[in-house]
Amino acid sequence: TRDLRVENISKRQAVAEMLVEQATNLVRNNTGGTKFDYLIPFVAALFTTSAVSNLISLTGLRSPTADLSVEAAWAVVVFVMITANKIKASGLLGYMKGFTTPIPVMTPFNILSEIATPISMACRHFGNILSGVVINGLLYAGSIPILDVGIPAILSVYFDWFSGLMQAFIFSMLTIMYIANAAEG
Numbered sequence: 001t002r003d004l005r006v007e008n009i010s011k012r013q014a015v016a017e018m019l020v021e022q023a024t025n026l027v028r029n030n031t032g033g034t035k036f037d038y039l040i041p042f043v044a045a046l047f048t049t050s051a052v053s054n055l056i057s058l059t060g061l062r063s064p065t066a067d068l069s070v071e072a073a074w075a076v077v078v079f080v081m082i083t084a085n086k087i088k089a090s091g092l093l094g095y096m097k098g099f100t101t102p103i104p105v106m107t108p109f110n111i112l113s114e115i116a117t118p119i120s121m122a123c124r125h126f127g128n129i130l131s132g133v134v135i136n137g138l139l140y141a142g143s144i145p146i147l148d149v150g151i152p153a154i155l156s157v158y159f160d161w162f163s164g165l166m167q168a169f170i171f172s173m174l175t176i177m178y179i180a181n182a183a184e185g
Contacts, residue, residue, distance in 0.1 A: 023047070030173065031180040039179060042081070046074070047172040054129055054164030057136070063164075066130045068122075075122035078175050082118065085183040117178060125171050132159030 004013060023044035027036055050065060057063040064070045087095045099110040136159055 019044075026172070027176055030176050036176075036180055036183070039176060043172050043176055046175060047168050050074075050125070050168035050171055051165055054168055055160060057133060057164075058160050063129055063133060065125060065167075066133045068126050071122035071126040074125075074171075075118040078121065078178070079115070079118040081175070082178050082182045083114075085179050089183050121171060121174050121178075125167050128163060128167050132163055135159060 003010070009017070020040075023040050024037075027040050027043055028034060031039070053064040053070070057066075083095075086098070090098065099107045099114075101110070
């Protein structure tokens with residue numbers, strides 16, 4: 001926030017403003033307005049952390065998102081955000097009563113569904129990133145010289161760049177949608 005200007009802005013400020021605008025548009029376009037603006041910093045941080053974690057494998061390091069404990073931590077945070085928004089929308093008693101819909105016999109299944117949502121998001125993200133790490137590791141371990149240059153480089157573009165950024169985007173989008181849906185009650 002140092003040296004910010006309204007006119008003749010620096011390239012650094014222009015890039016920062018573009019990133020903030022993209023995060024704002026992502027949340028607002030998928031939630032229908034400004035009601036969920038409080039999610040913008042959270043979603044931007046989640047996307048950035050996921051994207052950087054996924055792309056770190058380009059440096060030869062193992063991607064943190066290929067570790068289930070990282071994904072489990074994200075699942076807990078998303079679960080807390082979803083639950084907090086459900087309680088905020090319908091109150092604690094309304095939230096608890098929601099488990100008995102449509103009939104009280106469904107309560108165990110509704111509780112399981114509540115817990116399964118963020119866990120499935122985390123496992124999907126983890127599995128996609130880990131599979132790319134494993135496939136790239138197998139290809140780099142090949143003993144055929146031509147395969148060490150061409151095919152791993154091409155697949156790295158897919159698994160590291162495209163898939164990594166796509167997984168970050170999907171995880172962020174699902175988070176936005178689940179939280180917005182929860183807040184609608």
